[in-house]
Amino acid sequence: MKTWPSPAVHTPSMFGLLLLAASLNAQNQSWDTANCTEGVLSVPRGSRAVMTCNISNNFTYITIWLNNKIVFYKTPQGYFRWEGWELQVQGGQAQLVINDTQDVHTGLYSWYLRGCQGDFRNVTLNVSDALIQHKRAPLEAGPETFTGVLVPVFLILGIGTLICCMYHRSKKSPGK
Ligand SMILES: *[C@@H]1O[C@H](CO)[C@@H](O)[C@H](O)[C@H]1NC(C)=O
Ligand SMILES: *[C@@H]1O[C@H](CO)[C@@H](O)[C@H](O)[C@H]1NC(C)=O
Ligand SMILES: *[C@@H]1O[C@H](CO)[C@@H](O)[C@H](O)[C@H]1NC(C)=O
Ligand SMILES: *[C@@H]1O[C@H](CO)[C@@H](O)[C@H](O)[C@H]1NC(C)=O
Ligand SMILES: *[C@@H]1O[C@H](CO)[C@@H](O)[C@H](O)[C@H]1NC(C)=O
Ligand SMILES: *[C@@H]1O[C@H](CO)[C@@H](O)[C@H](O)[C@H]1NC(C)=O
Ligand SMILES: *[C@@H]1O[C@H](CO)[C@@H](O)[C@H](O)[C@H]1NC(C)=O
Secondary structure: OOOOOOHHHHHHHHHHHHHHHHHHHHHHOOOOOOEEOOEEEEEEOOOOEEEEEEOOOOOOEEEEEEOOEEEEEEEOOEEEEEOOEEEEEEOOEEEEEEOOOOHHHOEEEEEEEEOOOEEEEEEEEEEEOOOOOOOOOOOOOOHHHHHHHHHHHHHHHHHHHHHHHHHHHHHHHHHO
């Protein structure tokens, strides 16, 4: 009976070789493993938007597109500013900041992250028209409400006294 080499014999050895190659590769070169701001980022119009991307190696460069238009091209380590965008690349950390977010800044941001390998990431920036909520004054008389009431009262009293004095003075003056 003829025995054919079973594929089951070869599979583990192939797998072993792959594992060996992978571990050898891992010894020399570690993976970038990117971790970025993802999904939809929504900020109130006019406020600050921050998008970050971190990798486990140092960045070689970063390219960023907004709606397929280049915003930053092959940006190396450092701090860069273009129109309303600021990009800081430091080691394995990258941060894109927009101080005053307007419609022109919104849309799909695509990042190409080049460390030891290369990776693409997407994040969408959206502005909302939600008004920035101001804290309401407490209902009980706080210092502000107190002065708010007192100032007009004193003003009325002061003007009243002034008119009174002027009236009395004008009445007295002819008798001088
Ligand atoms: C790892 O690097 C060493 C020398 O730095 C080299 O001899 C070896 O071939 C490299 N291995 C792989 C899997 O790249
Ligand atoms: C990304 O980093 C955050 C902390 O900054 C961590 O909680 C999260 O698990 C990381 N995600 C991945 C996919 O590594
Ligand atoms: C990237 O690193 C910075 C600084 O440690 C951190 O503030 C930011 O949250 C990180 N980004 C992500 C997506 O984890
Ligand atoms: C990143 O670069 C710094 C300075 O050049 C170096 O000290 C550090 O080991 C590098 N880190 C990695 C993960 O390659
Ligand atoms: C954004 O704001 C920071 C801190 O307020 C400031 O340092 C930076 O210059 C501003 N950037 C732009 C583009 O206005
Ligand atoms: C990013 O978005 C573009 C355009 O929608 C799409 O073609 C691409 O596959 C997306 N990439 C990733 C990594 O999600
Ligand atoms: C962006 O925000 C608007 C409201 O300002 C909302 O109607 C729209 O659905 C949002 N888009 C995404 C992709 O979240």
